[in-house]
Every structure is written in C-alpha cells, then in structure tokens.
Amino acid sequence: MEHTTPSKLVLPSETEAKPAAEADARSGASTLTVVIPAYNAAPTIGQVLEALAAQDPAPDEVIVVDDGSTDDTAAVAAALGARVVSTDHKGFAGGARNRGWSEATGDTVVFLDADAVPDPDWGAAMRRAVAEHPGAVIGAARTFTARTAWGWVAHLQVESPYLPTGEPREVSFVSSYCLAVPRELDVRFDESYGGEDAVFSLDVHSRGLPQVFDPRIVAAHRHLRESYADLRSQQRRLAYGLARCGAVQREGAHRRLLSRVPIHYFLLARLPIIYRRLGSFPELRRRFVRHLPRLVFAEWTLGASAFRYALRRPPLRGDAPVDYD
DSSP states (O other): OOOOOOOOOOOOOHHHHHHHHHHHHHHTOOOEEEEEEESSOHHHHHHHHHHHHTOSSOOSEEEEEEOSOSSSHHHHHHHTTOEEEEOSSOOHHHHHHHHHHHHOOSSEEEEEOTTEEEOTTHHHHHHHHHHHSTTOEEEEEEEEOOSSHHHHHHHHHHHGGGSSOSOOEEOSOOOTTEEEEETTOSOOOOSSSSSHHHHHHHHHHHTTOOEEEEEEEEEEEOOOOOSHHHHHHHHHHHHHHHHHHTTTOSSOHHHHHHHHSOHHHHTTTHHHHHHHHGGGOHHHHHHHHHTHHHHHHHHHHHHHHHHTTSSOOOOSSSOOOOOOO
C-alpha cells in the first residue's frame, strides 16, 4: 500500500504574518486567521489542518491553542505547520478562543473546532461571506456521519439546525463550531465550556451587530462520540448551556418557559421537527428512522438532564467548571 505524506500548512512565518496582514488590509483584501481551540484533540486535529492546507485560498494564519492537553495535540499541530500557543490556565473552550484571538493578526478571525474538517471550498466560501457581510459575525453549516448507533443519535439530536440548506440569513444565534468575527470586535467569550457561544451571541446582539448563518460554508463534524456514555456527556453539557441562557434567550416567551419546565423532551415534540429538517438529506432520514427508538430514549434522558436546572439556573457567566463525564 502506498503511503502519502500529510499536507503541511504553508503559511507566512510569525514575523511575516503581521506585516502581510497590514499590507493586505491597506490593499482592501481581507485576511483570515483560523483559531482552533484544542484539548486532547490529537485524533482529529491532523485532519482539520490538512483540510485547511488544501484550501484555495488557504488561510493567512492558523493558530492552534493547546488548552492543557495530555496527548500529542501540540506536536501534531506543530508538525503540520500550525502556530501553537498554550493557555496559561485552564480556559476551557471560551478561554482558549480568547487566547488565540489575542494572538491573531488577520482582519477576520475564524474559530474552528478541532474536530471540524473544512470542505474543499470552505476557504473560498468563507472569504465570500466575509466580503458580502462586512462587520457581521458569521456562522457556518455542518455535515456529519457516525460509526455507531449512539454516534448517529448524538449527531441527529442536536445538529439538524446547522445542515447546509437554504440561503444566507440573519439569525439570533451562531454556533462557535465554525464562526467568523471581525478581529477588532469588542466582545470576548466567557471562559467556560457549555453555552459559552450562546452568551457570546447575546453580547454580539447587544452591540447591534448582525449574526449571519451562511450554509455555503461547510465543515464536516468528526466528533468521536460513539457510546451511550459519550451521548450522556454531550446531553449534560447541552442542558447546562440551555439553562444558562434560558432566561435571556431571544426566541420568545415559550422558549424561556420550556427552558424552565422542559416537558417538550418527554412529549417527544422535537422529533417531528428534526425529521422535517432532514428533508433534503435522504440518508439522514433513513438513519433517523433506523435509530428512532434510541432517539426517543435520548430525548427522555436529555429532558432528565434539563430538569436538573428547573429550580435553579446556573449563572449566565463565570460559573464553576462542570463535569460532564
């Protein structure tokens, strides 16, 4: 079997990056810095960096923020040409993004999860969106696949709103899974993991800035959640994040009520909505039907996690770290 050498990022050196970015800004071209927060991401970070290296045009700068990993995340990222920086304390996803943001030199900072593998035309689509929506915060679409039944449930239960369908549109929330922001934006992430992107969206809205979901920008979500235990960890984090922002979310009084009394999970009210969103994806609909008994059970267990916060919401900001495992 023939072996190929992984693609290495070909980027300006650290000393060249800032002058190059400033020169491009003067010429009217927008430069992109990709920031990847990473914790024990060695199994997936290589795929992400190789996909970025293959973009045309490639990002002007790629920064991997190692948030205290105990595996080879930093070594893999450095070997593939990324600039690696570390957090000086456990910053979780929000703090790691802020650390990379402080190091970025591009006009636009794109936050990309360490398991989000960009499609081949991701770079061109991202630059087009930035040009079409100047000053906006821009979120991207995602695709997914899985190797196990519980892996499919983990994807289907939460990711159908972000499938690549429709036209670019303003929204009230954009996921930090793949998120572009103007570098000079005076907002930062809460240093936490679980709802920190919802808090960020609230702060962006308070500045009067548009938030745009652009389904032309696509990355494949390659998370490694395969077991029921992995699903439950995801559900606990999701329930925590929804509870944090439930009282201040901007999608109507009924959503605020359901965040306090989450009976919709037990009534299985979300499942028809999820199925309808899969209309353009026949294979996903087949997976939905095949795994429907597990999805029913998963809705009930997600509801159980959500009820944990029925009487007492976690603080919107600055809460102590939560163990989702």
